[in-house]
Amino acid sequence: MAGQIQGKFAAVTGAASGIGWASAKAMLDEGATVVLVDRDAAALDKVCQGYPDRAKPLVIDLLDTQACKALVGEILALTGGTLDIFHANAGLYVGGDLVDADPDAIDRMLQLNVNVVMKNVRDVIKHMSPRKTGDIVVTSSLAAHYPTPWEPVYASSKWAIDCFVQTTRRQVFKDGLRVGSVSPGPVITALLSDWPEDKLAEAKVSGSLIDPVEIGEIIIFMLTRPRGMTIRDVVVMPTNFDL
Template identity: 70%
Template sequence: MARQLDGKVAVVTGAASGIGLASTEALLASGARVVMVDRDEAAMAALRGRHGDAVMPLRINLLDPKDCATLVPRALELAGQIDILHANAGAYVGGDLVDNDNDAIDRMLNLNVNVVMKNVHDVLPHMIARRTGDIIVTSSLAAHFPTPWEPVYASSKWAINCFVQTVRRQVFKHGIRVGSISPGPVITALLADWPPEKLQEARESGSLLEAGEVAEVVTFMLTRPRGMTIRDVVMMPTHFDL
């Protein structure tokens, strides 16, 4: 892979597993240094062991408001600059709304919506001052279709899809690109919360994506000429039908 991101620093949240880990590895392969934001210190240390100083682990509990507020200043202390924010951390609540737990709903909405907004809010002054930057948010196919088996999760992604499109219009004048990646079902730990019959159906029909495939598209978005913004990419497994 061409090292098109040499000299860049990326911050990836939820970086120790799934799409976040795949994104981290793709960014490293493209020449970027990556601040990995997660709570799984062992997983981050393992990647640093393979890639050395290009990996900068940063243990943060994003659901703790005080801890979350330290993300940008601590990342800048580690890396000196932030060129890319991949706001990827998220949670999943599926099934019938009547069966959902209120605490789980609060946690998911905080992580999928509030934390993303706060992370983007906190990094913008740095990017505005430098007149450049890229922000990519991990959204979902659920942001584009009222998925009946996951109303809470889908609602969080609809909200963040609106956030991406409106913030993009506010900040492009500063040289900052904002976009989202909206994959269909990806083979990650989040699928463990899918309704068993839906998961079985997807496995049998080949209707799942690999995290690495999503990461390839993230890299594609980041390596377009500065005059081009990929606002949103919807990725669907060929055999997945809503």
């Protein structure tokens, strides 16, 4: 049923591709005005073309500390001062053996996957709490629930952010805010380019990959429950994941 979040104002980080674009598109198709946040200006312009009035591109590199601090203010400037839905989705991936990982890549990934999410959500809460309503969704991962042996750095970042989501949710529900996460197994996105080649080949052969569109549909389900119900965490995996 189209129009389930008609008139709402939303923002999605990492919105130019993958899960971020699937989430933003699902919200746009349901009637929301969406600020699409990404550092790739060309990709943002391309995906926003089909929604000239309600898709609002915002080019920001969230790994830039000052730009990260300015995010919520920039979003509110584009929405007329209102933000009903925030999807913290932007992230990086580091896989493989820990001893082979580049320390600088570890720093970048932890900064974006953990620190940036915490700071963005903090600033969003400061806007939403006085209004006594709002939804915050964070992209976590199946790796937050299972100690995946070929991705100790990535999995650790998602275990951390899963704890953050659950503890923050318990702080802010009194203000009418809902905070939840979606934890997919392997999704067909650019992050898979960093997967170990043998693991990626196995996943393709066994049909163990998820289309991002499925995650967009799950997010709409989370957002459209009655206000007295919070979908705390959705763990979703391909049926063949355990093959």
